[in-house]
Amino acid sequence: MASSYSYPELFLAGFIFTLPFLYEKSNVFRYYLKFFLYYAYVLITCTILLPVVLLYPRDVTNLIVASRFCRYASHIVGIEWELRGLEHWDNEQCCIVISNHQSSLDILGMFEMWPRMKRCTVVAKRPLMFAGAFGFGAWLSGLVFIDRLKTEKARQLMKEATARVIDEKTKLWIFPEGARFNNGIIQPFKKGAFYLAIDAQIPIMPVVFSQYYFLDNESKTFEPGKVVITTLPPIPTKGLTRNDLENLSDMARHQMIEVFNESSKDLVKQKKIAI
Numbered sequence: 001m002a003s004s005y006s007y008p009e010l011f012l013a014g015f016i017f018t019l020p021f022l023y024e025k026s027n028v029f030r031y032y033l034k035f036f037l038y039y040a041y042v043l044i045t046c047t048i049l050l051p052v053v054l055l056y057p058r059d060v061t062n063l064i065v066a067s068r069f070c071r072y073a074s075h076i077v078g079i080e081w082e083l084r085g086l087e088h089w090d091n092e093q094c095c096i097v098i099s100n101h102q103s104s105l106d107i108l109g110m111f112e113m114w115p116r117m118k119r120c121t122v123v124a125k126r127p128l129m130f131a132g133a134f135g136f137g138a139w140l141s142g143l144v145f146i147d148r149l150k151t152e153k154a155r156q157l158m159k160e161a162t163a164r165v166i167d168e169k170t171k172l173w174i175f176p177e178g179a180r181f182n183n184g185i186i187q188p189f190k191k192g193a194f195y196l197a198i199d200a201q202i203p204i205m206p207v208v209f210s211q212y213y214f215l216d217n218e219s220k221t222f223e224p225g226k227v228v229i230t231t232l233p234p235i236p237t238k239g240l241t242r243n244d245l246e247n248l249s250d251m252a253r254h255q256m257i258e259v260f261n262e263s264s265k266d267l268v269k270q271k272k273i274a275i
Contacts, residue, residue: 062141067114078224085231203234
């Protein structure tokens with residue numbers, strides 16, 4: 001009797017049966033699958049939420065709505081978040097938020113924080129605006145997209161964003177390292193965030209993500225893990241001028257490095273105890 005299954009169907013069935021084995025045995029497969037599931041979940045969720053955010057275009061509170069659904073991607077990829085220093089968030093205070101940037105996974109930690117931050121938007125690279133439903137939804141939610149190659153236009157957009165931050169009592173999240181680094185070191189800061197804070201005379205709010213010890217992009221390792229996100233006390237800029245820019249930047253980075261090292265060591269100890 002001829003088989004009732006076609007070769008493509010048999011191949012697909014065999015592939016599905018091997019998935020658990022590949023996930024258990026192959027770091028590389030697990031790494032790419034987790035990132036695929038992460039991006040797919042966020043993209044699908046953003047697509048579903050588009051009709052909602054279209055009702056309030058360019059409103060940063062759309063990010064609170066999105067975060068309530070997108071945050072579940074953390075459970076899919078196996079990341080646990082611990083939030084410290086939440087008492088420093090004053091929902092009525094406008095400020096410039098700065099944080100270290102280790103991975104695209106950072107956005108999952110931000111999803112955990114948005115319900116507490118309330119009105120907060122983010123400075124992002126312009127190419128992200130064209131990332132399908134995610135980019136369109138992000139634009140509708142008030143994200144500030146800049147092209148770093150067009151310096152003057154980027155500066156103008158940042159000034160406009162800062163004016164909006166003050167007028168609407170919003171927080172503006174900036175990654176001052178300028179790129180992602182998951183090497184256990186907080187890189188020197190670019191000065192844009194500090195120029196804006198000094199010119200607007202609004203506080204700097206440092207936020208520190210502990211090291212992603214469970215993620216290694218070189219070896220393609222992505223294990224379950226925990227991240228501590230620590231909000232430090234706001235750094236006032238009242239009375240400061242651009243002559244104080246270097247000192248302000250250095251002080252913020254020094255504080256963040258100390259917290260980064262401490263919180264990362266805490267997690268390593270917890271991991272060893274758990275093992």
